[in-house]
Amino acid sequence: MSAPPLVEVRDLGLHFPVRQGVWRRQTGTVKAVDGVSFDIAEGETLGLVGESGCGKSSTGRAVLRLAKPTAGRVRFAGADLGRLSRSDLRRTRRGMQMIFQSPFASLNPRLSVGGAIREPLDIHGVGSPGEREARVAELLDLVGLDPGASRRYPHEFSGGQRQRIGIARALATSPRFVVADEPISALDVSIRAQIVNLMRDLKDRLGLTYLFIAHDLAMVRHMSDRVAVMYLGRIVEMAGCDDLFDRPLHPYTKALLSAIPTPDPDAEAGRIRIVLQGDVPSPANPPSGCRFRTRCPIATAKCAQEDPLLRDLGAAGSPHAVACHLA
Amino acid sequence: MNSQERDARAALLDVRGLTTRIPVEGGGAVNPVNDVSFQMARGESLALVGESGSGKSMSALSILGLVPKPGRVIGGQARFDGRDLLALPANELRKVRGRGIGIVFQDPATSLNPVLTIGRQLTEGLREHFEMSGAARRVRAIELLSLVGIPDAKDRLASYPHEFSGGQRQRILIAMAIACEPSLLIADEPTTALDATIQAQIVELLKGLQKRLGMAILWITHDLALVAGLAERVAVMYAGSIVEMASARDLFQRPRHPYTLGLLKAMPRTDARHDSGESLAPIPGAPPDLRGEILGCAFAPRCSRAIERCGAERPPLLPVGPGHEAACIRSEEA
Numbered sequence: 329m330s331a332p333p334l335v336e337v338r339d340l341g342l343h344f345p346v347r348q349g350v351w352r353r354q355t356g357t358v359k360a361v362d363g364v365s366f367d368i369a370e371g372e373t374l375g376l377v378g379e380s381g382c383g384k385s386s387t388g389r390a391v392l393r394l395a396k397p398t399a400g401r402v403r404f405a406g407a408d409l410g411r412l413s414r415s416d417l418r419r420t421r422r423g424m425q426m427i428f429q430s431p432f433a434s435l436n437p438r439l440s441v442g443g444a445i446r447e448p449l450d451i452h453g454v455g456s457p458g459e460r461e462a463r464v465a466e467l468l469d470l471v472g473l474d475p476g477a478s479r480r481y482p483h484e485f486s487g488g489q490r491q492r493i494g495i496a497r498a499l500a501t502s503p504r505f506v507v508a509d510e511p512i513s514a515l516d517v518s519i520r521a522q523i524v525n526l527m528r529d530l531k532d533r534l535g536l537t538y539l540f541i542a543h544d545l546a547m548v549r550h551m552s553d554r555v556a557v558m559y560l561g562r563i564v565e566m567a568g569c570d571d572l573f574d575r576p577l578h579p580y581t582k583a584l585l586s587a588i589p590t591p592d593p594d595a596e597a598g599r600i601r602i603v604l605q606g607d608v609p610s611p612a613n614p615p616s617g618c619r620f621r622t623r624c625p626i627a628t629a630k631c632a633q634e635d636p637l638l639r640d641l642g643a644a645g646s647p648h649a650v651a652c653h654l655a
Numbered sequence: 656m657n658s659q660e661r662d663a664r665a666a667l668l669d670v671r672g673l674t675t676r677i678p679v680e681g682g683g684a685v686n687p688v689n690d691v692s693f694q695m696a697r698g699e700s701l702a703l704v705g706e707s708g709s710g711k712s713m714s715a716l717s718i719l720g721l722v723p724k725p726g727r728v729i730g731g732q733a734r735f736d737g738r739d740l741l742a743l744p745a746n747e748l749r750k751v752r753g754r755g756i757g758i759v760f761q762d763p764a765t766s767l768n769p770v771l772t773i774g775r776q777l778t779e780g781l782r783e784h785f786e787m788s789g790a791a792r793r794v795r796a797i798e799l800l801s802l803v804g805i806p807d808a809k810d811r812l813a814s815y816p817h818e819f820s821g822g823q824r825q826r827i828l829i830a831m832a833i834a835c836e837p838s839l840l841i842a843d844e845p846t847t848a849l850d851a852t853i854q855a856q857i858v859e860l861l862k863g864l865q866k867r868l869g870m871a872i873l874w875i876t877h878d879l880a881l882v883a884g885l886a887e888r889v890a891v892m893y894a895g896s897i898v899e900m901a902s903a904r905d906l907f908q909r910p911r912h913p914y915t916l917g918l919l920k921a922m923p924r925t926d927a928r929h930d931s932g933e934s935l936a937p938i939p940g941a942p943p944d945l946r947g948e949i950l951g952c953a954f955a956p957r958c959s960r961a962i963e964r965c966g967a968e969r970p971p972l973l974p975v976g977p978g979h980e981a982a983c984i985r986s987e988e989a
Contacts, residue, residue: 516942517879517922519937521923525937570928573926586855587855588851588880590924593907596884603856
């Protein structure tokens, strides 16, 4: 019997009311996340990919309860986060942290770097003031910054260095689980690899578990043990990383993978690209049946009528779930 | 006539020694574009690739006379169809923009006027550059919308920008840019704000239009991977200067500048198996602050091959193979 997962997400929903008119009457619901389930084992990295508006960031926020889910359940280390008291939730939160996308917007410009990293320790009342100072120095060293950085301010640092500060801040309370929401997409190409290598190194050294949210599929393959693909609030395919990239089963995953450019002109000239027609429909008014059917090159009449459930089509021991009638 | 002069005559766009200066607060100035030279033939596609601050967008703005004030072009020439754009008076230059050179910018959300109909915005260029009747302009606008793949074009002319999706707005901007059938299209990060599947649509559209209309495209992008399927030739920019220029194939298969090589090694490949466990080779450090004086090669502080001489003299862009140039005194070893 294997160990229970560190993070267990069941039927997670995050719905927002759409209000219109003078009386702000509710005229509809945006189902940003709609019935999402997955597990993440201790020490594992689950990659979450999809296009903007697919609900991947909302999922990350709902898992950490930065946004309160409107449906479903999240268990972290066995505890149902929705049933914890405020004080218990606060204590549990130390163990789960977030790395944000923008190293420019996520740091308070008036707070010194040391202050920013120490803040979570102050909030959670971790250690004595002297211990907190020592911890800040330790964290700066951990992310490859000079201890002197502590007294300086965010604007004195480059984008890559600021993201290191954001990572140090996220790791201050020694979390076991980290949600990284597009942690490299605001960074320059030459800097991205530095941050990705740092994240992998920290995972190995500290035994971290990641939910890695990104739209850069090559980076997701590099980082993740397993990958889940989202479309309009749902997971449409989930499998082991290499399995998903080598044998995509969902037509959306196939199109998404075929759209990734590769730095090889010969390969580019020879490749067959599946160019999808049209745009992603509005999550306030998703298509009936399969949500992807309006852009799907192989959709049939059944796809408009029946909502396909995620089912496992993988070999024994390597689950490969896909939500498609035709897979 | 020497060969250089002949090249210049044949070229659609011939940029030489382009240098732009922007004063900075608290005194001093930076040169975001520093001695940039490149040529483009008719119908050719060239990509300017670089990170933020490398000068790729500013190079295009400099050519077009659109450098934000108080910045200005302080040197060089940019001959388009034989005329030096940098020497043209503002009203002449405006005639070239939109007529001879079409422009597509990054953000479809802010490049369209929200209170004017799409039909009105599409025909603006035609009104400015051609003698055409209103009915003829309308026919042309419908034709353009269909050309860029907007369904029910006739009925959409009266729609406003917010009634279109991001991908569709980018298509409309492309339609506006090609309205006067320019011989050169400058596409500045045209797909950066778009999702992967929409990006693929827009790239296919632009490549199709290039073939159909025989226009040259100057792509400006930070995405080196995207460039491989996009352009025939690639120029890599770093800290305001072109550091390597070659055919796309040569650049990716035989990169000669350590910066290009570093960028390629720092990118994961989608076909690299996750279970291989290979780690990426990042380029250490960060691009230089242009406010400081850069003696020698701007990339030297981050370069593993740098020797003492690299910090002393700025390496010129020199031929390293047929149609392949690199600005590195150690490119032999690359």
